[in-house]
Amino acid sequence: MAYRFGSEQGFAISHLLSATHEPMISGYLITICITIVIYAMLAHSLNIITGHAGQISLGHASFFGIGAYTSAMLYAEAGFAFWISVPMAAVAAGVVGALLGIPCLRVRDDFLAITTMGINFVVEAIFLYLPFFGGAMGIGGINLPRWFGREMTKPEYFVVIFAVFSLLLLLDRRMGRSWIGLAWASIRDDEQAAEAMGVDVVRFKVVAFILGSAIAGLAGGFYAHFLTFIMPQNFGFGQSIVILSMVVFGGIGTRWGPIVGAIILGVLPEVSRPIMEYRILIYGILLLSMMRFQPGGLLGPESILPRILRRPVYVLPGQR
Amino acid sequence: MSLLEVNVLSKEFGGLRALDRVSFAAEEGEILGIIGPNGAGKTTLFNLVSGVYPPSSGELSFQGESILRLKPHQISRLGIGRTFQIVRPFQNLDVETNVLVAYGHRYYPSLWKSGAPFRQPGILREVQTLVERTGLQPYTKQLARNLPLGFKKRLEIARALALQPRLLLLDEPSAGLRFEESTQLMELIRQVRDQGIGILLIEHNMQVVMDLCKRIVVLDHGSKIAEGSPEEIRSNSLVIQAYLGKET
């Protein structure tokens, strides 16, 4: 198991900076912004699963990885363009999500936590050991997409994924106003009562799981084309913890919490060397202490943040 | 054909017989009382009928069809609604939204239809009618957790009514209510019955039971010990003994 995120992140950044000829500072800034949007997408997608279905996916990074590898293989091996490889990334991740989620959620919720943890190890092992996926060296040679006859610049890429993310947020808002969102709200509040009111609890949990996994896959596709190379270590259990920390820190089940979590926890390691070094330890302690002392997260109902800063939020399922 | 037929229904929990070969039938437009000392198996019976868990043996049919292997949400959609002994409205949703959740049973089966927004004028109007009928109008936009107990109970009934039920299972609706609240709630239950909905009523308040119910089933330690009109039950020695205990 490798927790070498510090070195990989640094390697990625320097690789990118040398590959482009943009001024150092704005290149760095744009890279951070793109990274944050990708993390925000990941945190948001995990929140759909934990906030709505009330389940944890302990292997969310594996869907991130499935998306990244799908996109990378379709582009680098099969020659499909970005505009196809990335949506397919979402589809692949969603399909795997369905294959896992449907049997697990139908039987017992605890199983989902265990199965997703296992899937993380299995998926990482598959990417690491099967030569088909490039082994430990991963897959390289993935480029930024082309449009208008030339390669996109990084700022343009940022605009594109920012736009997609905004669309996802709009979709989320629309779903919140639909019967699906209402079903989710009832499940969050009281599963058994929801079941008695005609809500097929299992089915809606599965929907949340598939949706969350698919969006994570989408983020993986964007990631692959941005980083231009991917390695199995980026999609292991440690990465799943990072994403979970963002959601927990910001507030499970809140609309903006995971995004806030992604921004804060995404930026902090970049600006502070010591934090980057001890990142995983900090995330572990963060998870521990947040859940122990402030389970609702930064934007949750009992947060120490003053009331004005907190939008109307969902409540952790079962909390009164 | 009765609305609900319970046939030799039994339920065991690892050696404990919660319900032992109980049989009876419930009809439309009639209030059937289910009474008995604590632990007699009344809520277990409700849980079996509403599909929370399967029986160990026996038959259950609703409008002539067996409902044995159905899940709770399927049973609700068929037309059996219920309230809970300890009220469980959706605490963090307001009254209107609470009812909307149950109203949505028409849409939930289809994922496509479920994607539609639920705050439509037509739907809201119908929900509002239900809210008014159950006397919850002043609380429409209040969070359920802020309601006084009597209105939480009304909310549970309103929610169950949104399921367009033919059969309603009411679990101790008058528990914890003051006299006037209880009387008002009983009036509401009568109105529901008058619409042709069959009602199974678990109650400890004997006055309420004798007033409302046309027939009564008495359970004790999981078995049915008596069934009949209020007058018959009132004078049944087995029933009296069950309630008074066998210490003397």
Next chain:
Amino acid sequence: MLWQQLANGIAIGSVYALISLGLTMVYGILRILHVAHAGIYALGAYVGLLSFRLIGDFWLSLIAGMAGAAIAGYLVERFLYTPLLHLPRIAPLIVSIGLFTALEEAFRIVAGPHTLAYNARIGLGNFSVGSFHLTETQILILFVTFAILIFLWALLAKTRAGLAMRACAQDPETASAFGVNVSAVIAVNFLIGSAMAGAAGVLIGVYDNQVWPTMGSIPAYKALAIVVLGGLGNIPGTVLAAIVVGLAETFFIGVLAIPFPRDAVAFVAMIIVLMFKPYGLLGKA
């Protein structure tokens, strides 16, 4: 040859049983997936190694490892899980994950990222009959695990304390109504379960002659898979599942030489069994 693999499989399976039992006992009584249990397992190995380096005696280091793990487990229960029991189960689960992550990192920072050697002289000889060999450490494993399992069985089946524990696992409220001190039972559960995990850590550390920070990662999910496979909360089921997984790993990789990652066997076994028996081999709804 077959007997050899059988012995190998049972040896590894019994260590899996040691780790998984703590997990299933905690789940049985608190309904929490105690992911950090694998961190306690690794802690046991580190404490054992440290004691061995300080004292020089293997058996004392084994006891130290078990004691260290037991104390850690108790602290986790007292200060992290019990205060959160009123929240939905997602909360203690996340705490557990955070703790596990932090523990592994703490090991890395304190003891260094490299594997450390745990070469204890145990004093038992090797055992050979024809082509059937049992190494010293394998004999040790079989001896220690069987001793612990028999102790556990005797405790649960024959003593009043064991009866209280079983009652709490079934229904804490009723047990409490009958005068059982439920919080004491919970504490004992954690103490025993964690001690067993600590023992497993020491045993594996000696068996592989390796102790490293992330040694708990694979056992973390493998033990979970085993516990689900056997039936969450079901003690005999867990032991059975652990032996099954140990044998399966040994046979599939050792005998049939299928090119399949050894550590995925537990996971695959879990999925397969779940398809036919949704509550595990011996589990009930």
